Amino acid sequence: MTSLIGSVRDRLGGSGRESSSLTVLAGFAVAAILLFAVAPAVLSDFRLNLLAKFLCFAIVAVGIGLAWGRGGMLTLGQGVFFGLGAYIMAMHMQLADAARMKQDVPGFMQIAGIRELPTLWQPFASAPVTIIAILVLPGLVAAVLGYGVFKRRVKGAYFAILSQALAAAMAILLTGQQMLGGFTGLSDFRAFFGFKLSDPANRQMLFFIAAGTLLVVVAIARQLMHSRYGELLVAVRDQEERVRFLGYDPANVKILAYVVAAFFAGIAGALFTPIVGIISPADIGIVPSIAFLIGVAIGGRTTLLGPVLGAIGVAWAQTSLSEQFPSGWTYLQGILFIVVVGFIPAGLAGIWPMAKGFVQTRLSTPTGPDAPAAAAAGKPAPAAGNGAARADADTTGGDAADPAKNESDDTTPDEEQKVESR
Amino acid sequence: MTAPTQQPRIGGNAGMDSEYLEIRGLSVTFDGFKAVSEVDLTVLQGDLRFLIGPNGAGKTTLIDAITGLVPATGSAQKSGAELLGKKVHQIARLGVGRTFQTASVFEELSVLQNLDIAAGAGRSFLTMLRRRKSVLPAIEEALETTGLADLRDRPAGVLAHGQKQWLEIGMLLVQNASVLLLDEPVAGMSAEEREETGNLLRRIGAERVVVVVEHDMEFMRQFATSVTVLAGGKVLSEGTVEQVQADPKVQEVYLGTAAAIGTELETETDAATTAATDAAADTAASDGAPVLEKEA
Numbered sequence: 001m002t003s004l005i006g007s008v009r010d011r012l013g014g015s016g017r018e019s020s021s022l023t024v025l026a027g028f029a030v031a032a033i034l035l036f037a038v039a040p041a042v043l044s045d046f047r048l049n050l051l052a053k054f055l056c057f058a059i060v061a062v063g064i065g066l067a068w069g070r071g072g073m074l075t076l077g078q079g080v081f082f083g084l085g086a087y088i089m090a091m092h093m094q095l096a097d098a099a100r101m102k103q104d105v106p107g108f109m110q111i112a113g114i115r116e117l118p119t120l121w122q123p124f125a126s127a128p129v130t131i132i133a134i135l136v137l138p139g140l141v142a143a144v145l146g147y148g149v150f151k152r153r154v155k156g157a158y159f160a161i162l163s164q165a166l167a168a169a170m171a172i173l174l175t176g177q178q179m180l181g182g183f184t185g186l187s188d189f190r191a192f193f194g195f196k197l198s199d200p201a202n203r204q205m206l207f208f209i210a211a212g213t214l215l216v217v218v219a220i221a222r223q224l225m226h227s228r229y230g231e232l233l234v235a236v237r238d239q240e241e242r243v244r245f246l247g248y249d250p251a252n253v254k255i256l257a258y259v260v261a262a263f264f265a266g267i268a269g270a271l272f273t274p275i276v277g278i279i280s281p282a283d284i285g286i287v288p289s290i291a292f293l294i295g296v297a298i299g300g301r302t303t304l305l306g307p308v309l310g311a312i313g314v315a316w317a318q319t320s321l322s323e324q325f326p327s328g329w330t331y332l333q334g335i336l337f338i339v340v341v342g343f344i345p346a347g348l349a350g351i352w353p354m355a356k357g358f359v360q361t362r363l364s365t366p367t368g369p370d371a372p373a374a375a376a377a378g379k380p381a382p383a384a385g386n387g388a389a390r391a392d393a394d395t396t397g398g399d400a401a402d403p404a405k406n407e408s409d410d411t412t413p414d415e416e417q418k419v420e421s422r
Numbered sequence: 423m424t425a426p427t428q429q430p431r432i433g434g435n436a437g438m439d440s441e442y443l444e445i446r447g448l449s450v451t452f453d454g455f456k457a458v459s460e461v462d463l464t465v466l467q468g469d470l471r472f473l474i475g476p477n478g479a480g481k482t483t484l485i486d487a488i489t490g491l492v493p494a495t496g497s498a499q500k501s502g503a504e505l506l507g508k509k510v511h512q513i514a515r516l517g518v519g520r521t522f523q524t525a526s527v528f529e530e531l532s533v534l535q536n537l538d539i540a541a542g543a544g545r546s547f548l549t550m551l552r553r554r555k556s557v558l559p560a561i562e563e564a565l566e567t568t569g570l571a572d573l574r575d576r577p578a579g580v581l582a583h584g585q586k587q588w589l590e591i592g593m594l595l596v597q598n599a600s601v602l603l604l605d606e607p608v609a610g611m612s613a614e615e616r617e618e619t620g621n622l623l624r625r626i627g628a629e630r631v632v633v634v635v636e637h638d639m640e641f642m643r644q645f646a647t648s649v650t651v652l653a654g655g656k657v658l659s660e661g662t663v664e665q666v667q668a669d670p671k672v673q674e675v676y677l678g679t680a681a682a683i684g685t686e687l688e689t690e691t692d693a694a695t696t697a698a699t700d701a702a703a704d705t706a707a708s709d710g711a712p713v714l715e716k717e718a
Contacts, residue, residue: 228542229550231535235528242526245489246597247514247543 024222028215035211045200052207052275054315055214059268061296061311062214062221062304063261068293069301070225071257072237073155077163078292080170081138081262083284085269087174088137090186090279091121092130097190099125107188108181118179127193138266139259146255153251155240164286171285185280192274203275210271214308217264222304224260233257265292294333298340300349310347440467441501441517441600443488443631448496448506450480450487450655457483458494459655467600470627472642473635475652476675481635482523484652485603489513489520500601500631515543519599523606525586529579533570533589536578537561540593560596567625568592569618584615591622601631608641620645651675 035055040048060078067073094106095117103110105117123129145166149159175183195202224230236243236250243250273279282288292311299310314333322329344350443465450458458480465471473481487494490510498505505513528536538554541561565571568588573581578589587607594602607623608616616638623632623645636642642649642663649666651659659669666672 224551226553227551228538228545228554231531231554232539232542232550234530235536235539238528238530239526242522242528243539244510245514245520246540246593247511249509249511 028219031215031218032211035215036208039211040204040207045203048207049203049275050316050319051312052203052210053272054312055207055210056268056272056275057292057295057315058308058311059210059214059217059271060265060292061299061307062217063264064292064296065301065303065307066221066224066233067257067261068296069303069307070230070233070237071254073254073258074157074160074293075163075258075261076160076286076293077165077167077170077289078261078265079167079284079286079289080163081142081265082269082272082288082292083170083174083279083281084138084141085134085266086273086279086284087180087186087269088124088130088133089270089273090189091124091180092127093189093192093274094186095121095125096127096194100191108186109179112178114179120179134266134270135263138269139263142259142262143255146258147251150251150254150258164289167284167289168286171281174281174284181280183281185278185283186273187278187280189274189277197274197277206271206275210275213267213271217267218304218308220260221264224257225304229253229256294337296347298336298347300347302346303349306347306349309349441631442466443518443601443633444497444499445484445488446497446499448484448487448494448498450483450492450494452492456655458487460496461652461655461657463650463657463660465631465633467631468628469631470623470645470647471631471633472646472649473633473652474637474639474642474649475658478654479652480655481652482605483655485520485605485633485635488603489518511543514597514599517598517600518603519594519597519601520603521587521590521594521605521607523609525583525590527578527581527586527589527593530577532575533565533578533581534561534574536589537564537592537596541596541598543597558596560598564592564595567595568622582615584611584619587611587619588622591619591626595626599630602626602633604632604634606635606637608636608638616641 039051043051060082064075064078067075094108098104098106105114109117124133149162154162174180174185180186189197191197192202192206195205197203197206224233232243232248232253236248236253240250243253269279269284272283276283291314295311295314296307297310298314299308300306314336318329318333321332340347344354346354443463445461445463448458448461448463449456461480461484463484473484475481483492486492488498488505490505490508490513494506496506500516500518503516505516505518508516528539531539534557535554538558538561541558542550562571565574568591570581570585570589570592573585578586581589591602591604591607604623608619611619620641623634626632627647634642634646646663648661649659649663650657651666651669651672653675658675659666659672661669
């Protein structure tokens with residue numbers, strides 16, 4: 001168990017320490033054991049299905065962590081891509097059910113009086129086309145959107161509002177589409193690629209698929225974050241204009257992260273449909289799109305595992321609390337969001353480094369091992385120079401003899417500033 | 423450590439295939455206001471050119487125009503390649519690098535990561551998706567040149583102000599920029615840091631075109647090989663430090679501000695001399711740069 005805590009802590013620590021490949025493997029192994037052995041053993045079928053749903057949210061969260069936490073793009077509209085994946089899967093499952101019952105159109109269309117299969121539906125009768133569409137379409141839409149948005153240098157709040165408006169537009173559009181179930185959406189699926197959904201073994205298999213997908217998605221995100229691209233993405237987040245002067249087009253850097261986030265959201269949506277058994281405009285509009293974000297914010301958006309744990313934790317809390325206090329959850333969710341954004345901007349994952357920093361500030365001695373290496377560099381020691389020229393008025397002057405303290409004093413306001421400016 | 427073969431000198435140390443920056447009739451207009459007007463400027467490799475002028479003279483705007491940040495008319499060529507009309511990142515890829523008045527390094531990334539990003543604009547997509555395994559020789563060299571080798575794993579955000587500016591310059595070096603446009607690199611630096619920066623510019627200036635926008639006259643006198651004075655968006659005077667200082671037009675423009683600058687420098691250099699007499703003396707001697715008298 002300690003190894004789990006250790007590896008989780010390592011990765012919650014974010015960019016700070018690079019954990020060795022052994023601990024990473026151990027971390028994945030522990031996660032796999034938890035998901036594939038422990039969870040099915042201790043949870044009832046009902047709870048396991050709930051957890052599967054939460055894992056879908058966690059998959060979306062990993063993408064948001066990449067785009068928002070690392071890339072600075074406040075994606076308030078992941079419901080668009082989630083919905084794309086979910087509806088494509090739903091259409092295929094409806095058509096497969098209809099085909100099994102030797103009907104031309106799905107049951108809900110017959111009730112609505114639609115006798116002929118709409119053109120939009122036709123490609124999704126084929127399973128391979130469906131899978132390819134789920135894997136390609138959300139990313140493709142994101143690439144087109146991202147190209148239009150980021151090349152025009154739309155960013156910050158404008159991007160957030162735009163993405164949210166898209167989610168709203170998509171929900172409204174779907175509500176008006178009778179052939180996609182309208183307001184009630186698509187439901188009553190009987191089988192998932194031929195496997196009956198009424199069979200508990202198949203439902204457990206769905207959970208395993210979601211769990212496996214989550215692990216793969218986390219591995220992809222990890223590789224991206226630690227790659228040169230991941231470093232560049234952070235650079236674009238913090239100093240977009242500067243990156244331009246280094247010869248990069250920041251738009252391309254952002255588009256990739258946005259596309260990957262959309263790709264993850266699309267897959268999550270496609271898994272959500274068979275797991276939950278219904279997809280409707282209410283699952284992809286503004287409110288669910290923001291709900292995706294809350295878990296990420298609470299867990300710690302710049303970290304790899306923060307969004308995953310945050311999303312699962314928030315979804316779990318929502319379910320268990322609304323069972324007991326049906327109306328209470330909304331308030332708690334709001335309070336939680338305010339507390340995290342206001343007081344722990346780095347999310348729950350930020351508590352550990354924050355506490356560590358606090359302890360170090362208290363315990364540091366003048367001869368601390370990590371005194372600024374400036375003196376060692378043979379350069380004029382910055383603290384000993386004329387401090388007035390530098391703008392660090394926050395160092396409580398005359399601390400040159402206490403470099404360790406000086407340094408930690410310097411860092412803290414810096415970090416706060418940065419988090420605010422995002 | 424690269425020992426420069428030549429020191430920067432007036433008129434540049436141009437060989438046959440050396441780099442140059444050639445600006446002809448460059449104008450920048452903001453809503454009818456001509457911030458830069460018909461500027462001609464030629465800087466050859468190895469000529470450490472200082473661009474001075476009163477506030478609002480158009481110095482930074484000129485750099486903005488060359489680097490594609492603001493639209494301009496006329497022509498700006500780097501070794502024959504036209505820069506105007508290209509996008510910022512395309513100009514950067516042609517080997518024109520710049521720094522900003524406020525150091526804008528990537529604070530959350532380490533010194534090494536900063537340099538690695540600066541070196542990587544030409545990387546392929548697959549290289550980008552892999553981890554950084556080793557340190558490029560060019561980056562090692564830049565770490566040495568800028569004196570940041572021991573700080574390589576520190577987040578750039580904790581560097582002192584001067585070190586951030588050095589990191590910026592180091593990023594230009596690994597970016598493989600052959601035209602370096604530095605916007606007030608020593609603003610806010612301590613006397614020692616100015617000294618270090620000046621020496622750094624001399625070290626790297628021999629093999630590159632370096633243009634320094636600067637307000638600090640003392641720094642200019644100490645390290646410039648040639649000077650262009652801008653005023654009201656036009657080139658007022660150009661030549662060696664002595665020539666420019668002797669130019670009555672320049673004196674006229676600086677009249678009023680010169681006294682203020684003089685007193686400011688007086689106090690600063692007094693403080694500096696006590697702190698860094700040795701360093702200053704060393705540099706003055708080794709560089710052979712004449713320590714000029716301040717204008718009254």
